[in-house]
Amino acid sequence: MTDTPTSPDRIWTAALLIIGDEILSGRTQDANLAYLAKWLGVQGIRLKEVRVVADEMESIGDAVKALSAAHDYLFTTGGIGPTHDDITVDAIAAALGVAVTVHPQARAILADHYGDQLTDARLRMARTPEGASLIENPRTKAPGIRIGNIFIMAGVPIITQGMLAALDGKLQGGAPVLSRTVAAWTQESAAAATLAAVEKAHAGVQIGSYPFWRQGKTGANFVIRATDEDVLAVTAQALMTALRDAGIEPIDGEL
């Protein structure tokens, strides 16, 4: 990591590992994926892969090794609280082959926050893999953790979002992916050939088609993605013209 915030010539990628039985049981609806994806987009980093695993040492360790090796950055959410099911720090340290230690600065933050109520359980939140640095937690103090290219964050969305705010602009990234949406009240199958032809005619562009059913009507949003604003604008115009030629009335924007 350097202080240079962008490096437009290469694509920077990230993975997210969501840790928690409560997600896999369906009890809790994850809200970190979409937030992190958008936050990363602003930093010029693309979220390329997400995994969700149970609160189990081996499952966490295997995923951490695979994802941190395959991507520039790995973010984890969940399992860094004070209770017995919070094993993320232990699992990541084991995967990296380093010890778990109480981080002096984290201990000081918690001592300042809890005063003489700093119990053993709360002190668990000062434990980090050896060699880690801290990520500020403006909401509930117990810090996130950075080790190598791994960013270990809380599972509760409002805490995670605070930690991301603390990292804003500090990660090296490339050109952000921009997007623009053209929509139509049509079955997407009627537009399929048009979409494929327009995508093929514009290098560096991806077009995704997302159908929906509302008020008894069928529609679709066509999302154009590119890193160049001019390319995006040209493609949007070309797509609207091509849709009109195919007998489909386009809407400039999202439905």
Next chain:
Amino acid sequence: MTDTPTSPDRIWTAALLIIGDEILSGRTQDANLAYLAKWLGVQGIRLKEVRVVADEMESIGDAVKALSAAHDYLFTTGGIGPTHDDITVDAIAAALGVAVTVHPQARAILADHYGDQLTDARLRMARTPEGASLIENPRTKAPGIRIGNIFIMAGVPIITQGMLAALDGKLQGGAPVLSRTVAAWTQESAAAATLAAVEKAHAGVQIGSYPFWRQGKTGANFVIRATDEDVLAVTAQALMTALRDAGIEPIDGEL
């Protein structure tokens, strides 16, 4: 797969592969994970792992191979529509080393639904890996696909849910995981030692702790999970007694 719906002596596991750039960009919030997790729970199957990958042949293929080998069942969502970015069938066929063919029964379903409007794009939705069978789609007709232990489903939640309804009670599973929640207006760190002790004292039980902040107050839900209803009831009583002994007033239920 047999017609025997349950086999309580062993644990049946499933994975979910969510396919789609729109999830990884943060544009679309996934709603299939939590629904599938609960549906699987009723069938006596545990969702153990989830991955989200981009609309890319190799990413899909690698994940399909890993997840279908590691679990009894693999469900995929997304990428089976009529447009050029819908490549799930091709990617899975390639990963399995089989050809893609137009499934006669799927073709008949689409011909019946679309009549003389059965364009090439729509016919894409009749393509399956060779050797596959179909999963009924009561909502929009284009069927889901089963091949081996892989269940290929739509990405749009209302369609996915219809496909799951068509599979209800048809998959072999074990004993469903039951859960019961005890809550308290407390910081979870104050209850941490109690939770660990109660979990340790009750074999076959897991207790998860899920903190929240509401109306300026701190609380936590303690979710007890087990496959035996009596064990669940005994553990819940023991947890409430232990919390009270620790000076924390328990609530029998979720906050």
